[in-house]
Amino acid sequence: MINFHNQTNDLLTESTSNIFNNIETILVIDDSPTNLQVLHTTLENAGYEVIVEMDGNSGIEQVKNNPPDLILLDVMMPGIDGFETCRRLQANPSTQEIPIIFITALSDSVEKVKGLSLGAVDYITKPFNQKEVLARIKLHLKLRQLKLELDEQKQQLEQRVKERTAELSQALEELKKTQLQLVQTEKISFLGQLVTGVAHEVNNPVGFISTNLYHADHYIQDLINLVKLYQKKFPTPGYEIEDNIKTMDLEHVLQDLPKVISSMKLGTERIQGIMQSLRNFSRVDGEQKKAVDIHEGLETSLMILQHRFKALPKRPTINVIKEYGNLPKIKCYPVQLNQVFMNLISNAIDAIEEPIKDIETFSTASRRFGLIRIRTTIDKEQVTIQIYDNGMGISESVQSQIFQPFFTTKPEGKGSGLGLSISNQIITEKHGGTLQCISSLGNGTEFVIQIPLKS
Ligand SMILES: Nc1ncnc2c1ncn2[C@@H]1O[C@H](COP(=O)(O)OP(=O)(O)O)[C@@H](O)[C@H]1O
Ligand SMILES: [Mg+2]
Structure with a gap:
């Protein structure tokens, strides 16, 4: 790096006071000391901080360590020339945003075009016209400033949109x-x-x-x-x-x-x-939990759905097998729990009524009778209620959606798609328990409710 000292430096000239009132830095890369001298003086007089380098490699090094606001770049230099220097700076994401102005001979339009095509923003011509050089530099610094501001606003906007979307x-x-x-x-x-x-x-x-x-x-x-x-x-x-x-x-x-x-x-x-x-x-229910006999709720659900167990032309009688464990009274929201039982048992009946499509290998033997099995068990930590049916089962892709509100595979008017999402909410949020579905297409379905005893 070469330092040229100039006493007439006026830091507060209007041309240099950008909106942040920072002094802008310009890097000049040129192998000709005369050019450097002229540009240095001109730019420093105009209030810019000027750094100079005499070849492409040191220029690139300088940009990495101390990124300037703008680069003036000579084309003809020993070692890597200006075009190559420009290409490398443009290829590096951390330096590609810095505007580059080529220094070319007045007559050489090939160079001008090539420089611009490599990503330079402009060119200045030798011999220098001081006013023109300053005007161009000022313009490009201004453009760069605006671009930075725009980028920042864009980022803020994007951030805002992201936040709003998340909120929504x-x-x-x-x-x-x-x-x-x-x-x-x-x-x-x-x-x-x-x-x-x-x-x-x-x-x-x-x-x-x-x-x-x-x-x-x-x-x-x-x-x-x-x-x-x-x-x-x-x-x-x-x-x-x-x-x-x-x-x-x-x-x-x-x-x-x-x-x-x-x-x-x-x-x-x-x-x-x-x-x-x-x-x-x-x-x-009030907001209070009550200790109740879970089997009573199951029995009443079965009683209410009794009429649906009888044989129909399209399906056989549904047998209900009850394997009730020895349960004490369980603290819960009984009406809501009953609603879960109703949802699960009526889904089971629907599933048994559904003819099996898409499965040729499935033996119809097991469909000659409908079966719903309700099993209750208890251990130290929790009560488990399993409701199994030998209906058509649920494919994996459907299983991933069954707990979503309004998801249904049933014809309009028959399914609301709310049964399982409400049930899931009642079990998990109201009772701190879990509602699990174990099923595969053609092999029936079991829903497993687990409710912790201490809650
Ligand atoms: N026992 C079951 N056997 C097969 N599919 C079931 C069973 N229970 C639920 N499903 C599937 O889950 C979907 C959602 O059930 P649900 O939320 O109760 O809504 P709906 O019964 O109104 O369709 C049903 O449409 C059905 O595809
Ligand atoms: Mg349902």
Whole structure:
């Protein structure tokens, strides 16, 4: 590096005070001391900091160690020439942004064009016209400054867009979740109200049937006793009555009537039981967990879906196998858990109804009967509820999507695509548990619910 000292240096000339008020540095690479002297003086007088190098290699080295704001580059130099120097600077990402102005002879248009094609931004001609040289340098420094500012703004914008996109997708996720929760709460509260209403309406008439049955039972018992007393006192009541007794088969009636009554009592008790469990099943939960018998929820779910187990033309009866473990009462949100059972069992029924497509090798033997197996087990840490069906199974690609809200493979009107995502949310978020799907196409499906005991 050669230093030329110049006393008339005026650092505050307007031309050099860029918007950051930094002094701009210009590197001049030229092997001619005369050129260097002239340019150095001109540039320093104009307020620039000037560094000079006398060959391409030292120039490149200088740029790496101390990157200037602009380079003035001579073409003809010993060692690597200006074009090669330019090519190398352009090839390096860390130096390619620095504007290069070639120094050429006035007449040599081939050089000018070649320099520009190599990536130089401009050229100045020898002999130098001081004003022109300064004007060009000023222009390119300004352009470079603007470009840097633009780049920075672009980066800031891109960053901003990235942040906004992240915020928006976060918001969308939240919205989806809230929507799910709404649907879920709405459904539960609607079901709760419906069942409470129906149960109330049904309970009233069942109530007076059951009260009257109690009286009817007594009256009938009294009447039977009376008839028996008559028979005893009047063993020969005459032809007409004897004929009637025979026709109506009095003996049988007297024997059967109490049975009829007690069967009616049983029936009303059953209705009352069903109503009670429906009410428990859908009663709107408070925010508190309750200790409940999980099997009761499973039983009620099965009862509600009972009508769907019967044989249909397109599929056989569905057998339900229950392998219930010995469970204590489990602390949970019972209504929500029941909703999970309902979702999983009705999906299982749907799967058994679905004809198997795409699998020729699958033996139809195992489809001659429908099977749903519900197994419950418990260990120190958790309760496990497995719901297996021998339906069509789920392919791997479908499996990766089944927990997404609104994903369904069922025809419009049949599937909402919400069952599993709601169930998953209830199990994982509400109960801190897991909901797992084990399945392959043609081999049935098992959903495994695990709920930790301590939560
Ligand atoms: N037991 C199952 N067997 C086969 N496929 C199932 C089973 N359970 C769920 N699926 C698949 O997961 C999808 C999503 O289920 P779900 O969220 O309950 O929505 P929907 O039942 O309304 O379609 C179903 O459309 C079905 O493709
Ligand atoms: Mg479903």
